[in-house]
Each structure stands twice: as structure tokens, then as C-alpha cells.
Amino acid sequence: MNKPATPSVQDSPGQEIPLESVWMIVNGQVVQEQVEPRLLLSDFLRHQLGLTGTHVGCEHGVCGACTIMVDGDSVRSCLMLTVRAHGMQISTVESMGRIDALHPLQEALREHHGLQCGFCTPGILATCVDALQKYPLRTEAEIRAVLSGNLCRCTGYQGIVEALQACVALRDCSTGVKP
Numbered sequence: 508m509n510k511p512a513t514p515s516v517q518d519s520p521g522q523e524i525p526l527e528s529v530w531m532i533v534n535g536q537v538v539q540e541q542v543e544p545r546l547l548l549s550d551f552l553r554h555q556l557g558l559t560g561t562h563v564g565c566e567h568g569v570c571g572a573c574t575i576m577v578d579g580d581s582v583r584s585c586l587m588l589t590v591r592a593h594g595m596q597i598s599t600v601e602s603m604g605r606i607d608a609l610h611p612l613q614e615a616l617r618e619h620h621g622l623q624c625g626f627c628t629p630g631i632l633a634t635c636v637d638a639l640q641k642y643p644l645r646t647e648a649e650i651r652a653v654l655s656g657n658l659c660r661c662t663g664y665q666g667i668v669e670a671l672q673a674c675v676a677l678r679d680c681s682t683g684v685k686p
């Protein structure tokens with residue numbers, strides 16, 4: 508019996524690139540796909556899984572728009588190959604809140620006018636969720652340092668800072684931490 512051919516794509520005439528089989532958990536669902544070894548995680552999420560909430564700006568790690576959560580850490584998905592995410596847990600903005608039940612950070616951004624066009628917002632959400640888990644964020648300087656890796660061309664940042672401050676207060680209140 509003939510062995511099934513390994514799935515591949517043609518790179519240049521006569522040069523076949525074998526596809527890699529990967530699996531990962533994306534927003535709580537197990538996903539198994541064949542991918543090109545060079546496929547960026549941002550492109551995999553957007554084009555192969557249709558999760559277009561992950562935005563792509565610079566594609567070289569500067570703007571932060573593509574930031575998602577990978578195994579609980581915020582990661583720039585334009586700097587990670589899909590094959591590196593094999594076996595990992597991925598969370599994108601599609602798993603954060605619903606239109607009728609926003610995530611507290613989404614609610615705070617809405618309340619404090621922390622978004623306008625919204626292009627940067629999915630990345631800002633991932634960055635802030637990570638920071639809220641890891642850092643005290645007691646000073647405005649600390650909050651601005653966290654946000655310094657996410658470019659927003661619309662808001663001037665003040666509303667985003669205030670939204671994050673509101674979430675820090677909420678977090679500290681629920682964990683009993685004294686300000």
C-alpha cells in the first residue's frame with residue numbers, strides 16, 4: 508500500500524515545503540491544523556482560524572496590536588511562529604467578555620473613553636490583563652510603563668490609564684489588598 512503523501516506547499520518552482528501538524532487550545536477549544544513552518548501565529552489566528560480580533564499593525568514587534576495571551580503571558584503573535592505554539596493555550600480577544608457581558612477591563616475602557624477606532628484595543632487588553640495578574644500597578648508611572656509597548660494613535664492614553672487604574676482598584680478590592 509502506498510504511504511500517504513506528506514501535505515506540502517510549493518514555495519518556488521520545484522521546491523515543496525512540507526506542512527507541519529500542530530495542535531493547541533485556542534479560547535478553550537482544541538484546534539488541530541496543518542501549517543507552513545514559517546507561518547506567523549498572528550496570521551494563523553486571523554487567516555486560518557478566522558479570529559480577526561487579533562490585529563496586525565507593524566508585523567515586527569513594535570506596535571503591540573497583535574498581543575495575545577500564550578500560556579498566561581502576553582505575547583506578540585507577529586513575533587511567534589505557529590509551530591512554536593504547539594501544545595500551548597492561546598487566548599485572544601474573542602474569549603474576553605461578550606457584547607452583553609463585557610470583561611471588567613472592556614467595561615472600564617468604555618467608561619473612561621479609553622478607545623476610539625479600537626485598532627489597538629485587543630492588544631491593550633491582553634497587555635493589561637497580564638499586567639493586572641503580575642504587577643502592583645500602584646503608580647501612574649508604572650501603568651504608563653506597562654502601556655509603553657502598545658501604540659495607540661487615537662486616545663492620547665489618558666483614558667486607557669484611567670481604565671487600568673479603575674481595574675487595579677477593583678482587583679485590590681476583591682483581593683483585599685490595601686492601596
Ligand code: FES
Binds near residue numbers: 562563565567568572
Ligand atoms: S503587529 Fe505585532 S507588534 Fe505590531
Ligand code: FES
Binds near residue numbers: 628
Ligand atoms: S483607539 Fe485607535 S489606535 Fe487606539
